[in-house]
Each structure stands twice: as structure tokens, then as C-alpha cells.
Amino acid sequence: MIKVxxxxxxxxxxxxxxxxxxxxxxxxLKAGDKLESVRSLSMTxxxxxxxxxxxxxxxxxxxxxxxxxxxxxxxxxxxxxxxRNSNMAMLDKLxxxxxxxxxxxxxxxxxxxxxxxxxxx
Amino acid sequence: MIKVxxxxxxxxxxxxxxxxxxxxxxxxLKAGDKLESVRSLSMTxxxxxxxxxxxxxxxxxxxxxxxxxxxxxxxxxxxxxxxRNSNMAMLDKLxxxxxxxxxxxxxxxxxxxxxxxxxxx
Amino acid sequence: MIKVxxxxxxxxxxxxxxxxxxxxxxxxLKAGDKLESVRSLSMTxxxxxxxxxxxxxxxxxxxxxxxxxxxxxxxxxxxxxxxRNSNMAMLDKLxxxxxxxxxxxxxxxxxxxxxxxxxxx
Amino acid sequence: MIKVxxxxxxxxxxxxxxxxxxxxxxxxLKAGDKLESVRSLSMTxxxxxxxxxxxxxxxxxxxxxxxxxxxxxxxxxxxxxxxRNSNMAMLDKLxxxxxxxxxxxxxxxxxxxxxxxxxxx
DNA sequence: GTGGTCTAGACCACA
DNA sequence: GTGGTCTAGACCACA
Numbered sequence: 001m002i003k004v005x006x007x008x009x010x011x012x013x014x015x016x017x018x019x020x021x022x023x024x025x026x027x028x029l030k031a032g033d034k035l036e037s038v039r040s041l042s043m044t045x046x047x048x049x050x051x052x053x054x055x056x057x058x059x060x061x062x063x064x065x066x067x068x069x070x071x072x073x074x075x076x077x078x079x080x081x082x083x084r085n086s087n088m089a090m091l092d093k094l095x096x097x098x099x100x101x102x103x104x105x106x107x108x109x110x111x112x113x114x115x116x117x118x119x120x121x
Numbered sequence: 122m123i124k125v126x127x128x129x130x131x132x133x134x135x136x137x138x139x140x141x142x143x144x145x146x147x148x149x150l151k152a153g154d155k156l157e158s159v160r161s162l163s164m165t166x167x168x169x170x171x172x173x174x175x176x177x178x179x180x181x182x183x184x185x186x187x188x189x190x191x192x193x194x195x196x197x198x199x200x201x202x203x204x205r206n207s208n209m210a211m212l213d214k215l216x217x218x219x220x221x222x223x224x225x226x227x228x229x230x231x232x233x234x235x236x237x238x239x240x241x242x
Numbered sequence: 243m244i245k246v247x248x249x250x251x252x253x254x255x256x257x258x259x260x261x262x263x264x265x266x267x268x269x270x271l272k273a274g275d276k277l278e279s280v281r282s283l284s285m286t287x288x289x290x291x292x293x294x295x296x297x298x299x300x301x302x303x304x305x306x307x308x309x310x311x312x313x314x315x316x317x318x319x320x321x322x323x324x325x326r327n328s329n330m331a332m333l334d335k336l337x338x339x340x341x342x343x344x345x346x347x348x349x350x351x352x353x354x355x356x357x358x359x360x361x362x363x
Numbered sequence: 364m365i366k367v368x369x370x371x372x373x374x375x376x377x378x379x380x381x382x383x384x385x386x387x388x389x390x391x392l393k394a395g396d397k398l399e400s401v402r403s404l405s406m407t408x409x410x411x412x413x414x415x416x417x418x419x420x421x422x423x424x425x426x427x428x429x430x431x432x433x434x435x436x437x438x439x440x441x442x443x444x445x446x447r448n449s450n451m452a453m454l455d456k457l458x459x460x461x462x463x464x465x466x467x468x469x470x471x472x473x474x475x476x477x478x479x480x481x482x483x484x
Numbered sequence: 485g486t487g488g489t490c491t492a493g494a495c496c497a498c499a
Numbered sequence: 500g501t502g503g504t505c506t507a508g509a510c511c512a513c514a
Contacts, residue, residue: 011504025225037486048506053487061424068249069487070513084226091222091232095239098215104146104208108240111212115236118216119229128431132498169499253513267467290514329467333474336461337481343454346388347447350482353454357478360458361471374489400501411491416502432502433498 001028002036004045012047016055021064024075024083031080035065035073122149123157125166133168137176142185145196145204152201156186156194243270244278246287254289258297263306266317266325273322277307277315364391365399367408375410379418384427387438387446394443398428398436 001023004015023029035041038056042049056073059065064079076082098115102108122144125136144150156162159177163170177194180186185200197203219236223229243265246257265271277283280298284291298315301307306321318324340357344350364386367378386392398404401419405412419436422428427442439445461478465471 013504022225039486048508050507051505053489054504056487066249067251067487069251069253070485071248072486074249087222087225087227091219091227091235094215094219094222095236098212098219098236099239101208101212101215102240104143105205106208106212111240112233112237114212115216115219116233118220119223119232127434128429128437130430130432132432134498172499175498255513264467293514296513326468329464329469333461333464333469333477336457336464337478340454340457340461340478341481343450343457344482346385346450348450348454353482354475354479356454357458357461358475360462361465361474376489402501411493413492414490416504417489419502430502433500435501 002041002045004047013051013055013058016041016047016052017058020055020059021083021086024064024079025087029075031075031077033075035075037072123162123166125168134172134176134179137168137173138179141176141180142204142207145185145200146208150196152196152198154196156180156196158193244283244287246289255293255297255300258283258289258294259300262297262301263325263328266306266321267329271317273317273319275317277301277317279314365404365408367410376414376418376421379404379410379415380421383418383422384446384449387427387442388450392438394438394440396438398438400435 002016002019004012006012008015010018020029020035029035035056036044038049038052041047042052056065056067059073060067062082063076064082065073066076067073098111102111123137123140125133127133129136131139141150141156150156156177157165159170159173162168163173177186177188180194181188183203184197185203186194187197188194219232223232244258244261246254248254250257252260262271262277271277277298278286280291280294283289284294298307298309301315302309304324305318306324307315308318309315340353344353365379365382367375369375371378373381383392383398392398398419399407401412401415404410405415419428419430422436423430425445426439427445428436429439430436461474465474
């Protein structure tokens with residue numbers, strides 16, 4: 001499931017976080033589901049256990065996962081909603097950045113056109 | 122003119138680059154204009170000269186500025202067009218990111234609506 | 243009677259110990275009473291027998307329970323007093339923690355007020 | 364300033380966090396103050412840099428500190444208030460635990476007396 | 485087996 | 500110098 005690109009400039013632990021969030025967004029991971037264990041995932045994707053731990057840890061501090069020592073990590077009940085909200089926040093942020101481009105002289109209608117083309121494939 | 126936020130996680134040299142690009146986009150800086158000297162800017166904004174140097178170097182590497190040994194740094198003739206292109210590339214990249222959100226379940230029409238509202242203030 | 247929360251960060255064996263102690267404090271369990279067998283409790287609350295064993299062992303080590311090989315575990319005669327003492331020790335410890343808060347700038351009178359309100363419902 | 368007890372059951376990184384919070388409570392550390400650098404503190408108290416990093420990192424995720432890569436860690440502006448609130452929450456939690464003891468048969472008045480004695484030295 | 489903590493040490497970007 | 504990331508590997512408590 002999870003694949004990391006060691007050459008990427010985005011930290012491995014962040015790639016893992018992003019992919020897990022993505023799987024929750026897509027419904028591949030649901031509240032209560034168990035995440036692959038630290039050691040197991042570590043071997044599956046050839047990444048040091050500490051790095052996996054760091055990723056999982058951050059998922060816990062953001063209330064997306066829950067750690068149950070001795071049993072594993074689980075997707076929290078609130079995870080789907082937290083991620084839905086964060087996706088919306090992301091959209092808003094992106095729109096603000098687009099808006100900023102109009103201040104730099106890019107035409108509004110052209111922006112809308114460009115986006116529509118993208119969205120409709 | 123230039124202001125840096127030392128508490129920001131975006132590197133200071135990048136903040137400087139961004140602001141200079143912005144001033145070019147807005148027409149405050151034109152082809153041939155002289156940039157404030159490394160030493161002078163260093164003192165004006167209380168930033169280590171090495172950091173200014175790094176920013177100016179990168180502006181040269183991307184053909185936005187030209188270094189004239191003994192005289193200083195100047196905005197290149199191609200700068201306005203380079204930056205216009207880079208703004209368009211930025212727009213394209215932002216649209217791709219927005220597109221990615223639709224894959225995570227955010228409705229396309231809603232996105233367009235959201236953006237239109239932003240653009241029309 | 244006994245319920246464990248597998249999602250809690252307090253170890254399951256400790257949850258079991260605490261609840262048995264509590265039942266003794268409340269008089270639901272008296273000196274000489276037989277504890278549910280390891281196997282039986284294991285099935286009742288869906289917890290690994292090793293975990294129950296560990297809890298019972300610790301109750302024996304602290305003289306709250308007695309193991310009678312072949313017959314089971316029983317509440318010791320001293321259990322009620324041991325637990326009463328441990329409750330007092332707990333109170334003392336909590337008061338020390340409260341005291342520590344005053345060193346961090348919380349007003350003493352306010353603390354007393356806060357506690358009184360709690361105690362009087 | 365900071366001292367850790369390697370034999371303690373509370374993790375070193377947590378001891379560090381607690382002591383920094385304490386210093387903020389006491390006003391020894393104020394908003395904007397720079398924390399000792401990771402490497403420096405690491406040597407001062409003979410603890411691995413990674414452990415210091417973990418402590419500082421957690422201070423950042425709780426908005427008590429701010430990391431400025433290349434410059435250091437600083438006490439955030441909100442830190443004093445965050446910690447004041449957390450101290451109050453701690454008090455409330457302790458009072459709840461004390462309250463629970465009354466359910467186990469400890470006399471209310473005796474509790475108040477006990478606490479008053481402690482508070483008045 | 486599963487998570488939690490810690491050390492030792494390396495390499496990178498940035499100031 | 501300062502923080503950030505990562506690997507390798509050890510030891511512990513708990514299930």
C-alpha cells in the first residue's frame with residue numbers, strides 16, 4: 001500500500017503520514033482499523049522503525065490515530081472528520097494562493113478557465 | 122521595502138527572493154534597476170550578509186538578476202517575462218493541487234464556487 | 243463486574259488491579275472471598291489469561307490476595323486495612339501534587355475553594 | 364538549570380518538558396526567550412541530542428515553543444497562558460481524584476484538613 | 485509480537 | 500553553530 005520515495009525532498013515520515021491520510025480520505029482505512037505495525041511496515045518499505053514511529057506518533061498527536069501499547073496503532077473515530085476538515089482548509093489555502101496570483105497580474109477569468117479545464121480532465 | 126519574518130519556517134533567503142520577484146511582478150522593480158547592495162540590505166533588514174548573498178546568487182542563477190562585479194546586482198532584461206512565466210507555472214501547479222483534492226472527495230462544483238467567491242472578493 | 247478499556251493507556255493488568263482494590267474499598271469484596279478464576283475472568287472480559295495472571299500475582303505480592311494452589315485466589319484478611327492505608331497514602335500524594343501547584347503560582351485559598359466545591363457536589 | 368534523573372520511570376524527554384514548563388510558570392523563562400540549543404543542552408546534561416530534540420519538538424506541537432531552524436528554539440508568546448491553563452486543568456483533575464477517594468470511604472472534612480496542613484507548611 | 489524510549493552517529497539546509 | 504531527518508540497534512513493559 002504505502003510507498004516512499006527516498007529521493008524526494010519531502011521527509012519520509014511525512015510521505016507516510018500523507019499516504020495514510022489519503023487512504024482515510026478515500027475510505028480505504030476506516031475508524032477502528034489497525035495500522036500495519038511499526039516493525040512490519042518498517043520491513044515492508046525498508047524504512048527504519050524510528051521513522052515509522054515518528055510518522056505514527058504525529059498521527060496520534062493530531063488525533064488521527066490512537067496508540068495502544070502492546071496492541072498496535074488504530075485509526076481514531078474522529079479521523080475521517082478531522083481529515084475532511086483539513087482537506088477543506090487546504091482548499092481554502094490554495095484558493096488564497098490563487099487569489100494572490102491575480103494581484104500579480106494574472107487575469108481572473110483566465111484562472112477560472114484554467115482550473116475548469118483541469119477539473120474536467 | 123523588504124521585510125523578513127525570522128520566525129517563519131520559510132528560509133530567510135527564500136523570503137527575500139520571493140519579495141523581489143513580487144516587486145518585479147508589480148512593476149516596482151524594472152529591468153535594469155539596481156538592487157540594494159548586499160551590505161546595505163544586510164543592515165537595513167538586520168540579516169546576515171551571507172543570507173542576502175545566497176538570495177542574490179539564486180536570482181542570478183535563475184536569470185532574474187545579473188551581477189556586475191564592482192557595481193552591484195541589476196534586474197535582468199528577461200526578468201519580467203521569466204517571472205510572468207513562473208507565475209503561470211505556479212498557477213498550473215496550484216490547479217493540480219486543487220485537482221488532487223477532488224480525488225479525495227471534494228466536489229468539483231463546490232471548488233469552483235469557492236474560488237469564484239474568493240476572486241470576486 | 244470488571245471492565246477493561248483496551249484503548250486506555252493504563253495497562254490492562256493495572257486496570258484489573260485497580261478495580262479489585264476498589265471493590266474491596268467499597269465492601270463488595272470481603273476478606274476470604276474468592277476471586278473469579280484466571281480462566282473464567284479471562285473469558286468473561288476477553289483478556290489474555292497471562293494478563294489476568296499478572297494482575298493476580300501482583301495482588302498476592304502486595305498481600306491483598308492469597309493464592310491457594312488448586313483452589314484459586316482469595317482476598318486476604320489484611321486486604322481491607324492495606325487498601326485503607328493505601329488510600330490514605332494516595333490522598334497524601336495527591337495533596338503533595340496540589341501543594342506543588344501552589345509553588346507554580348496558583349493561589350492557596352482558591353485551591354481550597356475549588357476542592358470544597360467539588361466535595362460538596 | 365535542567366537536571367534529569369536517568370533512574371526515574373518518567374522518560375527523560377518528559378522530565379525536560381516538565382522542567383521547562385516549570386521555569387515558565389515561575390517566570391524564569393519568558394515569551395521570546397531562547398532555549399539552550401539542542402546540542403549544547405545535550406552536552407550539559409549528558410543526554411543524547413535526539414532526546415532533547417524530542418522534548419523540544421513536543422514543546423512546539425503544544426505551542427509552548429517555536430523552532431526557527433538555523434537559529435534555535437524560542438518560548439512562544441502564548442506559552443505563559445497555555446501553561447497557566449494547563450496548571451488549572453491539572454488542579455481540577457487532582458481535585459477529581461481526591462473526590463474519588465471520598466467515594467472510597469475517606470471523610471471529606473479529614474481531606475480538607477489534610478490539605479490545609481500541607482498548604483500551610 | 486507491539487509500542488516506547490534512548491543512545492550513537494551521520495548528513496543536510498540554513499544563518 | 501542550529502535545527503531536521505534518518506539509520507542502526509538496544510532494552511523495557513505489556514499482551
